[in-house]
Amino acid sequence: MKVSSKTTRLGRTLLALGVICAAAVAAIGTGGAEAKPVANPYHLNKEGTLTVGMTLQFKPQMYLNAKGQPAGYDVVLVRALAKRMGVKLDIKNLDFNGLIPGLVSKKFDMVSVGLSNTPERRKAVSFSRPYVPYAQILAAKRSDSTAATTAAWNTSDKSITSLQGSTAEQLVKRTFPNAESKSFPDQNAAFLEVATGRADGIVVENYLLAQFNKSNGNSLKQVAFKKPLHVEYGSYAVQKGNTALANYLSKFICSQQTSGQLAKTYKATIGAPLPPMPACR
Numbered sequence: 001m002k003v004s005s006k007t008t009r010l011g012r013t014l015l016a017l018g019v020i021c022a023a024a025v026a027a028i029g030t031g032g033a034e035a036k037p038v039a040n041p042y043h044l045n046k047e048g049t050l051t052v053g054m055t056l057q058f059k060p061q062m063y064l065n066a067k068g069q070p071a072g073y074d075v076v077l078v079r080a081l082a083k084r085m086g087v088k089l090d091i092k093n094l095d096f097n098g099l100i101p102g103l104v105s106k107k108f109d110m111v112s113v114g115l116s117n118t119p120e121r122r123k124a125v126s127f128s129r130p131y132v133p134y135a136q137i138l139a140a141k142r143s144d145s146t147a148a149t150t151a152a153w154n155t156s157d158k159s160i161t162s163l164q165g166s167t168a169e170q171l172v173k174r175t176f177p178n179a180e181s182k183s184f185p186d187q188n189a190a191f192l193e194v195a196t197g198r199a200d201g202i203v204v205e206n207y208l209l210a211q212f213n214k215s216n217g218n219s220l221k222q223v224a225f226k227k228p229l230h231v232e233y234g235s236y237a238v239q240k241g242n243t244a245l246a247n248y249l250s251k252f253i254c255s256q257q258t259s260g261q262l263a264k265t266y267k268a269t270i271g272a273p274l275p276p277m278p279a280c281r
Contacts, residue, residue: 042085042245044109049088051108052078055096057187059211060269061114061132064093073269074112077131080261081252095185097165100124103237109245114234116167125240128249130233131262133275136171138223139209140201141194148224154178159199161190168203171230175203188212195219203229207270233278254280 040047054074056064065071070091082089092108099111104124114134117127138153138160146152153160154176162168164183172181182199184190191212193199206222213220236253238245256262258280266274 042109042248043239043242044087044245045106046090049090050078050082050085050110051090051092053092053094053099053102053108053111053113055099055113056091056093058113058208060271061207062112073132073266074114076265076269077256077262078112080256081249084252085248096163096187097185100237103239106239109238110249111237115237116232117235118167121237125237126242126246128236128238128246129253129280130235130278131253131256132234132266133277134232134234135206135228135275136168136203136230136232137206137209137228138201138203138225139194139220140223141197142219142221144200144221144223146200146223150175150225153201153223156180158201161193161199161202162204163187163190167230167232168205172203175229191216191220207272 045051054062054070056062056070056072058072060072062070062072062074070093075091078091079089090108092102094102096113099113099115100121102108103111111125114132115121115127116134117130121127140146146158156178158176158178159180159182160172160176161182161184162172164185166183169181169183172179172183179200182190182193184193187204187208190202190204194202195216201223202220206228209220209222236246236249238249253262256265257277262277263274266272
């Protein structure tokens with residue numbers, strides 16, 4: 001049967017309309033377009049920039065090098081973190097005591113200073129999984145002859161220093177309640193108080209003692225208790241309730257840990273093998 005050109009044109013028009021309608025239905029079903037990436041998914045204070053609060057006086061974990069640039073274990077990690085996130089990195093150097101208040105007031109997005117995840121701190125901030133291990137020890141002058149027992153140091157004639165606002169400060173008060181607790185906002189000042197004889201001992205991380213001795217004539221010794229006063233882990237802190245960033249940080253740490261990169265970074269910066277870390281699940 002012969003088909004007229006008019007009928008053919010009508011069929012083509014109906015076919016075109018059908019294609020347009022089908023496309024419209026498909027667009028409605030998928031929201032009209034592909035979903036765009038969520039802007040600022042980790043709720044950074046400044047989109048495109050990760051602002052990190054640190055105390056750059058804990059060599060080799062975090063410090064200012066000879067050129068005045070941030071360096072150390074934490075610095076290497078946050079640089080890798082910012083690169084993975086695809087954002088710029090802005091490090092803010094504050095006294096230790098100002099870090100949590102600064103985080104709460106949104107001066108930065110996270111704190112990288114090896115904070116212990118304590119119930120008291122969790123009232124103000126949220127934490128990632130641990131990224132750095134610590135062994136807290138007691139150190140004294142090499143000439144000190146006090147017995148290496150808690151009882152010998154837990155007396156009213158002893159004074160023990162620590163970093164103000166740190167878990168070491170709480171450890172002094174808890175372990176040596178009868179001794180005088182002297183806390184300082186600067187870690188080096190706490191060391192020097194002992195080195196110059198104005199205090200008897202200091203509670204501090206073992207690697208910080210080693211670093212202090214390198215620059216100060218090996219003047220202090222670790223008191224030879226049978227085991228460290230306390231072993232703990234440091235975590236990243238973020239603004240309270242920012243689970244998106246906290247979860248991302250935890251995944252980043254696990255990726256570094258399981259790939260072996262965390263151990264390599266620790267060895268290269270701290271100068272010792274990475275102690276056992278909590279397993280990633």
